[in-house]
Amino acid sequence: MPTKTTTQTKQTKQQPTKQPHRTRAAAALAPLLALALGACGTQSGDGSGAGDGSASVRPDVPLTGVHWAVESVTADGKKTAAPAGANVEIDAKGRAQGNFGCNHFSAKADVQGDQVTLSDATMTEMGCPEPLQGFEDALRSALTGKLTAKLTDGTLTLTSAGGDTIRLSEQPPAPLQGTTWKVNSLVSGKTATSLPAGTEGKASMVFGKDGFVRGNLGCNQFSAPVTVEGSTLTFGRITSTRKLCAGPQMELERALTAAMQGKATYTVDHRTLTITAPGGTGFAAGADAKAGGAK
Known part of the structure; x- marks a missing residue:
């Protein structure tokens, strides 16, 4: 035990000039990472930070308050493209709302780290023709329980515990005129x-x-x-x-x-x-x- 303590002390004394260098580098890099993450991956840059799943739900990444259009759902190995209008939005008060592709829904949303948990969902009860009904069933099943969030190049991917994935992209508001x-x-x-x-x-x-x-x-x-x-x-x-x-x-x-x-x-x-x-x-x-x- 004394020997190990002495060795660690020597190592610390042998590196007095390197530690400040690493500190300065980290301090310089931090704001750059914040800018890259805040841009939501829309700029190609060098790819730093945008693909880090663990950072995908940090406060400087706009997961909440963003209108996410559903692009596709992959369930049981089968990928299905989303119909126009399927979307998800999570607010800062812990609510998720959107459209499954036909019916509107609302649910509780808890964001912790890279985990997003959706529960207590309610939805409208409109009758939906195929293939809308099939897609809606797949999305509703995948968008339940604990999901892992990952942001890559401006695309949000939510993965369920069973391995189903939902791919989403940010959509801007639409103006009344010209739309x-x-x-x-x-x-x-x-x-x-x-x-x-x-x-x-x-x-x-x-x-x-x-x-x-x-x-x-x-x-x-x-x-x-x-x-x-x-x-x-x-x-x-x-x-x-x-x-x-x-x-x-x-x-x-x-x-x-x-x-x-x-x-x-x-x-x-x-x-x-x-x-x-x-x-x-x-x-x-x-x-x-x-x-x-x-x-």
Whole structure:
């Protein structure tokens, strides 16, 4: 025991000039690492820090407060691309919310080190057609329990205890004007319902800077003058083509045109647009994947 103590003392005395050098190097490197991590890996740089899974949920890495678009889910060795609109967002208060690809969800979120634990999830109960239902089931199963987070080159990967992985990328907010909004649900008060069967992905619209909204009601093309003031949209007379449409498509068209008669309120929640008529009915739409510079 005395011999070991003496040896360590000698080693310490033999390296008086090297220790300050390492200290200065570490001090110089620390702010560079913080900048690299704060950039979320969007710059290629030399790759330092961005691929370190243990650092992926440090406070200087924006895991929370970021709108993460789901790119794919790999479950049981099978990789499935995500539909437009699937997303996850975790706030600083310990809540996660998003969309499984069809239904919206909310859950408790606990972030500790590189571990993210999601529990007590609730979700809407809209009926979803295939293949949306299959993807939703896979994502819901993978996005449960304790997950390991890793940030690499701006991509977040969440890995479950069973080895399933969820790949996500950051998406910026979408502006009202210039964005292609794809209608994905009808709303009545605080309740969202699925679109009439067979009309999924058919209705969309763009609010132009020229004061007109144009798009497709589910079958017919349409346009209408519109003014934006605060959270209010004021629609003028809607003109549209006059194609004969199947029953579900006409049902959707009637619902959309009813919400765009005169004044209506609107909200844009990051990449979700909701338009509500005075009676409380309306519709919700998601931003096209490329809106706002998204990948």
